[in-house]
Amino acid sequence: MELLFNYLSNQTLIYFCLIVAIISFIESLALIGLFIPGMMIMSAIGAIIANSHEKFYPSWISSTIGCLLGDWISYFIGFKFKNWVKKLRIFKKYYVIIKKMIKILNEHSISSIFFGKFIGPARPIIPILSGMLEISFIKKFFLPNFLSCIIWPLIYLIPGMLTVLLIHLPKNHENNIFKKFLIFNIIIIFLSIWTIWKNIQNKKNIIINFLNKRKISWLPKIILIIGIINIIILQFNQNMIILRSSIVKIFYF
Template sequence: MIEAILAWASEHRDQALWLVPLLAFMETCVGVGLFVPSLMLVIVCSVFYANDWANLWLMAGMALVGSSLGDHVGYYVGRALGPKVEETRLVQRHINKWRRTENLVRRYGPWAIFIGRFIPAIRSLVPAMVGITDFPRWRYTPLDLAACSLWALGLVAIVRGAHEVFLP
């Protein structure tokens, strides 16, 4: 799949940069994120950076926006559906991840927003779980933006580090 994405990006370089926020959104959006590996975004950003197709900091900013939008979709789904989310077939198929996420949110509260952002297996579930707990909206957005900012800096470090290791 990644080969097809990169082939498309190579043919459509003027539009390819929009893959960055799209992939960031998809990997963090509740439900979708269970099927979109975070490695796809890292690979796409690495290829774009190595081929000088895009500025690394611009990609990090676009990834930050895409990931925060995905988180907010999950948060508002959690607020809207509440505990009914757990009864969905999708969550039932991934009930172990759901339980891990629930334990994380109960144990660490607001810190779960930061912790969950860096655990790919549950990244897309944390915002929904936080929304289910009726965590205040006015507190969620700044915490999520801060967590996504740290995550975007991590993306920069990974992409730049890989570039220096593999293309010195």
């Protein structure tokens, strides 16, 4: 990953954006994206952007274009070659996951197409399945897919950007406590949201079963509220003011 970071950092803006578009394209391409560590690569790109503010908007646009092309090609592969796709070994290997996705797509096609972009295993599968199920490209697929491809790069770039900005804060005891407290609260917020979402979906796993058996399914909600309150309180910290200023500079370089 360090070699990739150094390689991308030394590229001109045009080549950097071209690489970002290709990475986003491959990440979104039918089934192939399953084997690409998307979050890690996009986080590395986000870290580079945080060090070079002028790359943010070109990278965002490039990633969106690559994402859209990958999804649209995947859709038409599924639409035109559904019988051939079903015979692929990889399709049979992930059949259990695919079967669940087909059920969700049949019941909630538009929302599944939008939110599927942000779920690792679903990202490269939803578009090709949409084509195989002959979900209308214009009426149901295009808009949620277009919106998700605009938002997806932002969500995947932010961890890398935030990491670099936190590293650049002056090093002292108070700042170290601030960094750890901020990261801790971000983690518990995401974990709480994930747990609540799984509980809503009635997904059986160790955590959900434990909470239900102990009759403390309310615990993630309390933790989520505490995490949000802590983040709000941190907004008045001097380090957060510096961090917000750095984030604003990326958007308004």
